[in-house]
Amino acid sequence: MGKLLRVLAFPLAxxxxxxxxxxxxxxxxxxxxxxxxxxxGRNLAVASTAAVAVYFLEKPVAERxxxxxxxxxxxxxxxxxxxxxxxxxxxxxxxxxTLYLWHVLTHKLPFLWRFHVVHHxxxxxxxxxxxxFHFGEIAISVAWRTVQIMAIGVSKDSLRAWQRxxxxxxxxxxxxxxxxxxxxxxxxxxxxxxxxxxIHHSTVRSETDSNWSSGLTLWDKLHRTxxxxxxxxxxxxxxxxxxxxxxxxxxxxxxxxxxEQRPNWEPLxxxx
Numbered sequence: 001m002g003k004l005l006r007v008l009a010f011p012l013a014x015x016x017x018x019x020x021x022x023x024x025x026x027x028x029x030x031x032x033x034x035x036x037x038x039x040x041g042r043n044l045a046v047a048s049t050a051a052v053a054v055y056f057l058e059k060p061v062a063e064r065x066x067x068x069x070x071x072x073x074x075x076x077x078x079x080x081x082x083x084x085x086x087x088x089x090x091x092x093x094x095x096x097x098t099l100y101l102w103h104v105l106t107h108k109l110p111f112l113w114r115f116h117v118v119h120h121x122x123x124x125x126x127x128x129x130x131x132x133f134h135f136g137e138i139a140i141s142v143a144w145r146t147v148q149i150m151a152i153g154v155s156k157d158s159l160r161a162w163q164r165x166x167x168x169x170x171x172x173x174x175x176x177x178x179x180x181x182x183x184x185x186x187x188x189x190x191x192x193x194x195x196x197x198x199i200h201h202s203t204v205r206s207e208t209d210s211n212w213s214s215g216l217t218l219w220d221k222l223h224r225t226x227x228x229x230x231x232x233x234x235x236x237x238x239x240x241x242x243x244x245x246x247x248x249x250x251x252x253x254x255x256x257x258x259x260e261q262r263p264n265w266e267p268l269x270x271x272x
Contacts, residue, residue, distance in 0.1 A: 016168055020127040020175045029178040029194055030237065033123045034245070040128040042250050046118065047131035049254065053138035061142050065149040066156040075153020084157075091158035092165055093216070098148045099166075100219040102141065103212045114257045115140065117264060120208070121242040121253075125201045130174035136257050169215045173197040181229075188217055188229055195229035203236045205265050240267040 025036070032039075069075050076094075077087050106116035115137035122129050149159065173192040184193045192213050200211040210227040213219045220226035241264045242248055262268070 016171055017127055017130075020171055020177060024126055024176040024178075027178040029176045030125070030198065030235070032126075032176070036124075036126070039122070039124060039126075042248075042253075043122070043128040043132040045250050046134065046253055047128075049135040050131070050133045050138045053135040057139055058142050058145060062145050062149060062159060063156065065146045066154055066159045069150060069153050070155050073153075075150055077153035077155075077158075079153070087155070088158045088161050091152060091154045092162045094152045095148055095154065095158075095162045096165075096213075096215040097219055098144075098152070099214050100212055100223075102144050103214065104225075106137070107209065107212070110261075112137070112140065113264075114261055117239060118253050118256055120201060121239045121248055121256075122201075123238050123243070123245075123248065124176070125174060125198055125237045126176040127171050127174055129201075130170045134253070134257060165215060173214075184229060190217060191215060192217055193229065195232040196227070198232050198235055198237065199227045199229075201235075201237050203238050203240050207231065207235065239264050241265070243268060 021040075069078065077090055080087075080090075082090060106112040115134045118134040118137070119129070119132055122132060148154065154162070169192065173194055174197060175194050177194050179187070179194065184195055187193050188196050192211070192215065196211050196217065199207050202208050207227060210225050211217075211220055212225055217226065241262050246252075247268075
């Protein structure tokens with residue numbers, strides 16, 4: 001069964017993305033500023049460079065770290081000696097929490113932010129944005145992923161379970177899908193939803209510095225960084241210094257972390 005799921009992983013992810021892509025066209029949460037096909041193509045082009053980093057760097061390093069955990073029985077969960085299913089659940093929860101911490105660091109540390117900002121300067125937010133990460137951010141995050149796996153004691157089974165939980169989650173909460181407000185209000189008591197994550201992508205820095213969770217909303221509530229979906233109305237997506245279409249072309253996105261950084265939160269004077 002596990003081998004079958006690994007074979008089907010890519011088709012299932014592609015199908016999930018296609019389904020959300022169609023649904024958000026039918027029930028959009030926010031009006032779009034750019035052509036959706038143009039943005040999708042650009043975002044997937046950026047994502048393709050990140051995919052290379054995942055395949056050749058993150059994937060082998062993470063799998064070797066998890067194999068080491070299995071062989072040497074190192075890490076917190078191996079010390080606890082939980083039943084297998086409970087260990088998998090605990091690993092997924094702890095990986096989700098430590099991903100929250102990593103996300104906070106990508107905003108707070110200037111070196112990490114120069115890579116992560118590529119994800120945030122999209123003028124719109126939809127399912128394709130879920131994959132729009134700079135390859136440099138993926139490469140740098142490998143060290144954090146290794147620490148996560150070895151400190152928590154994440155087995156290969158737990159790592160795969162987390163990856164299966166994370167992928168649909170990020171596609172869903174990055175989407176521009178309008179859900180019934182009452183239903184979303186109920187959902188966000190447990191998981192990150194499109195309105196919640198839309199606030200995190202706001203051009204207002206105080207709003208961007210909230211809703212850092214990727215899976216469970218528990219972490220934002222625990223650290224008092226939670227913004228309720230009632231704050232979503234009227235939210236503008238992006239970063240103030242990157243509001244021109246020419247600022248977010250493909251080549252500029254790839255080069256951005258390696259160039260002189262402009263003050264991100266100061267609006268750019270368009271007439272300059």
